[in-house]
Amino acid sequence: MATIAVNHLSFSYPTEDGQKPLTLNDLSATFPSGGFSLLTGPSGSGKSTLMKIISGLYPKFSGVITAGEVRLNDTKISDIPESDRGQLVAMMFQNPNQQFAMDTVERELIFALENQQVAPDHMMARVDRALDYVEITDLRHRQLNSLSGGEKQKVALAVIIAMRADTILLDEPFASVDPVARQLLLSKLSRLQREEHKTILISDHDLEDYDQYIDHLFVLNGTGDSLTLLDQKAAQQKMAAFQRQDTSNKQLQLPTTTDQAVIAAHQLTLTAGNATLISQPAMNFFKHHITLLTGANGTGKSTLLLAISKLHQYSGSLLLNQNEVAKMHRKQLYQQVALIFQDADQQFLNVTVAEELALSLKNSQQPTYFMDRIPGFLKQLHLEQLQDHVVYTLSGGQKKKLQILEMLIMATPVELFDEPFTGLDFTSLQTVMAIMKTVAHDCQQTMVIVSHQLFGLDALVDYHVTLKNQQLQYVGGLA
């Protein structure tokens, strides 16, 4: 049991010219011991920063505390020796790809236990229990690199459980996790809180599914200068706005015989390591339509998009406009198809926001269309003030918005989106979807969108494909 107290905390990432703009400004709050608290706020408000300060990673790795302090059980975080910290507070990161030091699941768990100086005889029992608790015993000897985003987050939770951390911090942990895995992780966390009296603090901009689990809802405002605990009633109201939209009765059309195929697969097989992900006799994606692709974690959705982009090998045939993808020249291929990566950093080629946009506009296939519309889009996405910012310093949500916009500007005929909506708050999500819809229509694009988040998507997409049991199939329902 541990109480986290934030006292008049101000935090800054100093800029090159020595200025210290405050990311967090005079925040105070107490996260109650043994409670399940949810921290919400718009993209870019500083949720991740606050979490990393509480976990003791900042200011060690970045930024400076300009005023105030964070206390864990009345001890200043910076006064707790690093080697003891693991038992007090552990953190699960937003990006599932960047939280492991070892190569396999088992070795990562052992590494964490070795750091805590657990006696070697006790290690296996703890590893067994942690893997069992999260129901991932079968992943034990897998290479971490070969796991999907959701599986990695389960491993991250298993590490935290093995470490027996008192306080568990989770920074937007479900961004790339499907609803089933998300429910599983949430129920495990809730059990940890109830049975083992852990203090849990999750940051998330998406409040769906939380109401049955959480005790306290904290809101960080957009400018990072107010952190408030909502009372019961205000919390209920805020949660209600996020109730999972009942998508089960939303009906979408099935493709018609007049639709033209732009991507056609025949006897397509995709594998990852030794596992076969997709084995598909025949499948088409249709021209000038927006298709949603869903499926559980690790089924191979991202891998399919990578294969269409010639970034993952496949066997069988995969045609783009009647040309075999594997045989096409890169230059020619990427004028017809573009992939919007799950990890926004991979998309960026330049340093500042303005440079990124300029490059896209310069090489766009529809420059005149975008020329006068870009300022409007930037304003809608709240990016207009950030033009001089270095892209890598933007928040997760801001990066995502910039990435989607710059790829839309390219106006490539076929665009593949891999989880484009992660890290976006509710308003940003609506805006991004509206812009995508407009551009797809005006520039006659074909889009394939992989997304776990289904809220409001019925207004954007035409068709829905599910990936299950290695098979892709068109379905009429959205859920």
Next chain:
Amino acid sequence: MNPSFKFLLAVLIALEISFTSTWIVNLALAVIGLLLILTSRPTFKRLILLFFVPLIPASALAVAILLQSNAGIHFALVLFTRIYAYVFVGSAATLTTTVSDLVMSLEQNAHIPSKFAYGFLGAFNLLPKIVSEVNIIRAAGNMRGQALHIWSPQLYFKAILASLDWSENLAEAMTSHGFSEEAPRTYFKRIRVRWWDWLVLIGSLVLLQVALFGFHLQ
């Protein structure tokens, strides 16, 4: 054999044969190295590579000596066999040891700081990621109408940026999993130094001296 001892032995052998010129010893070392490599059951492709890649520098050196200097056939032969001895002895050490065993041994037996040991291991685990990252960067460039060639500074800028990013994330991940530079750790897998490790190390070196000395006298 203990991984640290194995690598120490390989380095000492390499040093020693750099300053001696007995081609029969070089050849014998290469053969012993090859036998050890064969015990690790390498793939056929790897074996072929092991034979042909050193052939280039080895023959280049030998030909250069034969044509350009008057050191004679003997010296050319020494250089030729020396290259093979380096490669086979080195490979015998690396192919029969896993990276994680080596790192654990370096940390536990050679007592190098754990920061270096795990930093090295982390970097090694990143190698396959770097290859795929470069492919992704080039694709990302093409998708924005920007061809990134192997000589484009932008390619390296992105690759370096990605590595910096990874290294910071790796450091944060290690810290959040309880790793601290100076703190003591326990070890799940103990890598021990046994008496026969000393015996093999010292015995091999003594044998090498005897062989070198014996051939030198002739």
